[in-house]
Structure formats: C-alpha cells, structure tokens
Amino acid sequence: MALTDDAIARIRSMIQSGELPPGARLPPEPQLAAQMGLSRSGVREAVKVLESARVLDVRRGDGTYVTSLAPRLLLEGVGVAVELLRDDTLLEVMEVRRLLEPVATGLAALRMTDARLDELERILEDMRAAADDAEKLIRFDTAFHHTVIATTGNEALTSLLDGLSSRTLRARVWRGLIEGNAAHTTIDEHQAIYLALRSRDQLLAQASALMHVNTSEAWLRTVLAAQAGAGRPPAGRGHGADAATAGPPTRRARS
Amino acid sequence: MALTDDAIARIRSMIQSGELPPGARLPPEPQLAAQMGLSRSGVREAVKVLESARVLDVRRGDGTYVTSLAPRLLLEGVGVAVELLRDDTLLEVMEVRRLLEPVATGLAALRMTDARLDELERILEDMRAAADDAEKLIRFDTAFHHTVIATTGNEALTSLLDGLSSRTLRARVWRGLIEGNAAHTTIDEHQAIYLALRSRDQLLAQASALMHVNTSEAWLRTVLAAQAGAGRPPAGRGHGADAATAGPPTRRARS
DNA sequence: CGGCGGCAAACGTCCGACGTCTCTATATTG
DNA sequence: CAATATAGAGACGTCGGACGTTTGCCGCCG
Numbered sequence: 001m002a003l004t005d006d007a008i009a010r011i012r013s014m015i016q017s018g019e020l021p022p023g024a025r026l027p028p029e030p031q032l033a034a035q036m037g038l039s040r041s042g043v044r045e046a047v048k049v050l051e052s053a054r055v056l057d058v059r060r061g062d063g064t065y066v067t068s069l070a071p072r073l074l075l076e077g078v079g080v081a082v083e084l085l086r087d088d089t090l091l092e093v094m095e096v097r098r099l100l101e102p103v104a105t106g107l108a109a110l111r112m113t114d115a116r117l118d119e120l121e122r123i124l125e126d127m128r129a130a131a132d133d134a135e136k137l138i139r140f141d142t143a144f145h146h147t148v149i150a151t152t153g154n155e156a157l158t159s160l161l162d163g164l165s166s167r168t169l170r171a172r173v174w175r176g177l178i179e180g181n182a183a184h185t186t187i188d189e190h191q192a193i194y195l196a197l198r199s200r201d202q203l204l205a206q207a208s209a210l211m212h213v214n215t216s217e218a219w220l221r222t223v224l225a226a227q228a229g230a231g232r233p234p235a236g237r238g239h240g241a242d243a244a245t246a247g248p249p250t251r252r253a254r255s
Numbered sequence: 256m257a258l259t260d261d262a263i264a265r266i267r268s269m270i271q272s273g274e275l276p277p278g279a280r281l282p283p284e285p286q287l288a289a290q291m292g293l294s295r296s297g298v299r300e301a302v303k304v305l306e307s308a309r310v311l312d313v314r315r316g317d318g319t320y321v322t323s324l325a326p327r328l329l330l331e332g333v334g335v336a337v338e339l340l341r342d343d344t345l346l347e348v349m350e351v352r353r354l355l356e357p358v359a360t361g362l363a364a365l366r367m368t369d370a371r372l373d374e375l376e377r378i379l380e381d382m383r384a385a386a387d388d389a390e391k392l393i394r395f396d397t398a399f400h401h402t403v404i405a406t407t408g409n410e411a412l413t414s415l416l417d418g419l420s421s422r423t424l425r426a427r428v429w430r431g432l433i434e435g436n437a438a439h440t441t442i443d444e445h446q447a448i449y450l451a452l453r454s455r456d457q458l459l460a461q462a463s464a465l466m467h468v469n470t471s472e473a474w475l476r477t478v479l480a481a482q483a484g485a486g487r488p489p490a491g492r493g494h495g496a497d498a499a500t501a502g503p504p505t506r507r508a509r510s
Numbered sequence: 511c512g513g514c515g516g517c518a519a520a521c522g523t524c525c526g527a528c529g530t531c532t533c534t535a536t537a538t539t540g
Numbered sequence: 541c542a543a544t545a546t547a548g549a550g551a552c553g554t555c556g557g558a559c560g561t562t563t564g565c566c567g568c569c570g
Contacts, residue, residue, distance in 0.1 A: 003523070004303065016339060016423075028551060039524045041296065044552090048259065048300045049307045053332070055339060060552050061532035071344050074336035077308070081329035084271060084310060085411075089326050092411035096355075099362065099412070103354045156340075156347040157354070160415075168271075258554070283520060294555045299521090315521045316563030 003038045007046035010036060015055065015066055026056070026064040053077060071156035078163030087224055090169060094217045097164050101145075101213050104161060106206035108151040109197050116151050120194050123147065127187055134178055138170050144190055148197065169220070176219035186215060258293045262301035265291060270310065270321055281311070281319040308332060326411035333418030342479055345424060349472045352419050356400075356468050359416060361461035363406040364452050371406050375449050378402065382442055389433055393425050399445055403452065424475070431474035441470060 014020045026032060026047075033043045047064060050056040054073040058064045067073055082093055123144045130136035145165065149158045177183050189212040196204035269275045281287060281302075288298045302319055305311040309328040313319045322328055337348055378399045385391035400420065404413045432438050444467040451459035 008307070012335075012339065022341070030551090041299075041524065042522090044296075045300050045303045047552095049304050052263070052304045052308070053336070058552070059532080061530075061550080063532095063551060069339055069341055071340060071347060074339055075333070077332045077336060078330070080267075081308070081332060084267065084324055084329055085326060086277070086324055089411060092326060092409045095409050096412045096415060099358045100351075100355050103358060107354065154347045154350055156344060157351045160351060285520090296554065296556090302521095313521070314563075316519080316561075318520065318563095 004042045004045045007036050007038060007042055008049055011046060011050060012055070015069075020066050022066050022068045024066045026066070028063065072159050075156060075159035075163060078160060079166050082163055082166045083168055087228070090220065090224070091217070093164055093169070094213070094220055097161070098210065098213045098217060100164075101149075101161060102206040102210040104149055104152060104157055105193065105197075105209035106202040107154075108148050109200050109202045109205035111151055111153060112197050112200055113151070116147065117194075117198055119147055120144065120197065124187075124190060124194055127190065131183060131187065134171075134174055137178075137183065138167070138174050141170060141174070141190075142167075148193065151197075172223050173216045173219050176223040180219065180222070182215075182219065186212075189215060259297045259300045262291050262293060262297055263304055266301060266305060267310070270324070275321050277321050277323045279321045281321070283318065327414050330411060330414035330418060333415055334421050337418055337421040338423055342483070345475065345479070346472070348419055348424070349468070349475055352416070353465065353468045353472060355419075356404075356416060357461040357465040359404050359407060359412055360448065360452075360464035361457040362409075363403050364455050364457045364460035366406055366408060367452050367455055368406070371402065372449075372453055374402055375399065375452065379442075379445060379449055382445065386438060386442065389426075389429055392433075392438065393422070393429050396425060396429070396445075397422070403448065406452075427478050428471045428474050431478040435474065435477070437470075437474065441467075444470060 011020075011026075020026065027035065029040050029043050029047070033040045036043065047056055047058060051058050051064075054067055054076055055069070056064055057067045085093065123140055127137065127140040127144065130140060142162075142165070146158065146162055149161050152158070174183075177186050189208065192208040193205065193212060196208045266275075266281075275281065282290065284295050284298050284302070288295045291298065302311055302313060306313050306319075309322055309331055310324070311319055312322045340348065378395055382392065382395040382399065385395060397417075397420070401413065401417055404416050407413070429438075432441050444463065447463040448460065448467060451463045
C-alpha cells in the first residue's frame, strides 16, 4: 500500500504547503502521473479520494482544481460519517450535541441580528403549519437549527453541528415524536429557543437548547429501544462509560 | 459523474441497510464490477474512496471487508480535514474547541476514575520533564487532552475533539508558547485541570479547561498575526461575525 | 502433530484505447 | 462591428486486459 496512498499524501501536502492554493489547477492526469511516478490509474484513484473529501474539484472536459477549502466543504464528511454509525453509537453523537448545541445556541444569542430573528420566526410558522407532514417537519427543523447556529458566524461550528444531526438521525427522532404525539410539544421547544434568542439571553438560550436536545435524545432512545426489542433479543451491554438503562421520554437532569 | 459515484453510494447504502454488516466481506472486485454494471477500474475507485473514509478495509491478497464502523474510525477524517483548513479559518476551529472542550472536560470530571487520574498525573510529570523539547511537549499535551476527554467514555466526542486539535494546530500553538516563554504557565494550566478533575469538580474543570483553551487561542492569534505580518500586507478583514482585532495573549472573558 | 511448500484467489499496478464533455478560438452572418 | 455558430484541441470518464505480489489455505512430509 504505497503508490496510490503516496500520491494522495503528496497532493495533500502540496496543498497544505501552499504550493497548490485554493482555486489552483492541477496538471493533467497523464502529466501528474509521470511527475509522481505512477500510472494514470493510480492518480485517478488518488484524485477521486480527494474529490470525495471535497479537497479537489474535478471538472470533466476541463481539469482538476483545488476547492476553496472552506470549512463548510471539508467538514461535510462528518455528516456522511454519522450516517454510517451503528445504532448503539448514535447515543454518543447525541451526547456530543447535548454538550455542544446549548453553548453554541448561547453564543448565537450574543450575536443575533433582527434579520435572523425574522427568518427564524418564519421557519417557526412554517413548522406549525406543517404539523402533520413528517417530511416537512424534518426539513423545517433542520432549517431552524441551522439558522440558529449559523448566526454564530462560525462556519466550522455550523458544518459540524449540521453533520452531527444527520438527516436519518432527525428522521428517527421525528418518527418517534409524531408517533408519540409529542410533535406539538417539540415545536413549542423551538418557540422557547426563539424567544430566548429574541431576548439575546445567552443563558436562557443555552438552557432551552439543552432541554430541546434532551427531548430529542429521549425520543431517540425510545425509538432505538423499540426497534431493538422488535428485531432481536433485548440486548443491553453498555458500550461507553454510562450506557444507563434509561426509561422513555424522561431522563436525568444536567446538574 | 455517475458510474463511480453511483457505486460509492450503492456500496454505502448496502452497508447502511445492514446488508453488509461490520466485518462482512465484499465480493471480489471483478464480480462486484459485473454486479454493479461497470468496469473494475470504477469499482476500484469507489472502494478506494470508502477505504480512505475508513468504511472499508482492503486486505491485499485476501479481500475487502467492512470495518467496525466505530466512531473512532469514521470520525478520523475530521483531523485530516482540519489539517487542510486555511489559516483564517483556524480561529473558527479554535472557537469550537472553546465551546466544546470545557463542557466535555466538565463531563469527564463527573466520570473520572482513579486509574485515569494516575495516568494523567504521569503525563503531567512527563510534560514537566520535557519542558524544553517542543516535540515531546506536543505529544504529551496531546496525550493529556486525549486522556481527559476519553474519560467521558464517549468515543465520538473523543475522536471529534482529537480531530479538532490536529497536530499542526498544536504545533503552531506550542511554537508560540515556547518562543513567548509561556510553556511553563501552560503546563500549570494542565495542572489546574488535573486538580479540578481530581476533585471531581465539574464546574471547576470546565472553567480551567476554558482558561486553557483561551490561552491556546490567544497564542494561535499571535502566531497567525506574526506570520501574516511577515508574509504579506497586514490584512485584517473579518470573516465571521466577530473577527475582533484582539491583542496578543489576552482576550475577552466569557461573559 | 507440527512445520513446510505450493496452489489458487484477490488486490495492486500498468498500459492503451475510445467516448464524451468543455473551453476556446476561429469563422460566419446579420 | 458584434453576436452567433462551429470546429478543434484538451481533459476527464470508462473500459478491457495483462501481469506482479501478497495472502490464505490445504495437502504433503518429516
């Protein structure tokens, strides 16, 4: 395992060193192959890997270019990674959200603008109007949280949190919410977050976000438990440090 | 752009659907190619991409297998992504650490064990002993933070934070620290975190971690400013919402 | 029973060819 | 002269086959 992986590393280091700045164009594949001492096939594999990592942008018929290397691009992979995680590790991801989303929302409160607030209010209305359509609810929910976090002006933070709440994860939670008739309550939680942000109240925003994540986590547990119980024998070996056997929609407070 | 990317998506969905569970072996490349209606070259590119994402494990002479899909593997990419970020976005990453590391450290305090504390104490001693060797300092620093966060028992959280403080990022901060004769002070900050953890004091742990990240951020700013000043005209357009023009090793408090 | 050798399977790499898409510069036309 | 149509070159996309190298396994031999 050397040639192709070497090529990947080589190209990456050329980018890191500034030899290939964002927007730069790479030599044609055949030339690049000669220059790195391997066949075009190998170069193609390397380029493909970097393309999938959003480091390179391959334009057919034109050439291969270095992307902007913006955090939004490079951290996009977090989402696809989370999508592949197994059920028993999804709770870990949820715990990360529990830690990060409240403080991030608190920071958003400090940097909130009126324009953003209007945007959030609109999304909130959309959400109330779509209270029956799971598909729409998920979309508006995604939009709401994205908008809140984006208010921090921190692209890396936004991409990271977007990735941590992948679509399938959200879908599962909302499935539980709807089946459990808790959709309305959850929309109210969004309202609470909105109000806290409107007051630019950092601590209140933080608290309301935590309550919201907590609700999501509780329902995720319910959904996971239900499907685990249906598919195979109970099973319940702890994986992390405290895979506590929690009951449904209620759980420990945060101290 | 379809064949190869299709293959990637197809394999990924086979894994997500459980058709290819962790440890499963994929059909040989030629067969997989026939099955998906494209050439072996295309399959190889697809497999290579998934291998680089730690989704597949290719064993030469043997076959291709699905990895464990553990968070530690799938989130490994965060590190390489961060390594490629441009200087002006590194502060965003540092802000994410500022938000996440304190609360994570606070959580670690709650779950601390005596064994971990001993481990931390040992690392701390190593660190003091290596006060002149930048290389070692970076390694022990990495080990210290990794050990602290790993105490939470949350693999996803650990991988994420490990990735956010990539090696090159750490190296830059320590370069600044050493040149600024602040290495000793920083080691004391580690000591403070250790003591807080030893007392299982969540809030104190959180506070000491924040102070530490804050120091790192301040020195990173110094290093970035110095090198920006040396290379090209001052430059200072804000990128996010508050790219405040901060002075060297001191900065705003956290509310 | 254990070590050894050889076979078969599978990945790693290379080469050459052809299709298709883009961009660009040229030629055409109103 | 300007806008458009068009032909060509350049570059990536895909394919097919061939050969080397490594690994795993199984039967053979001591």
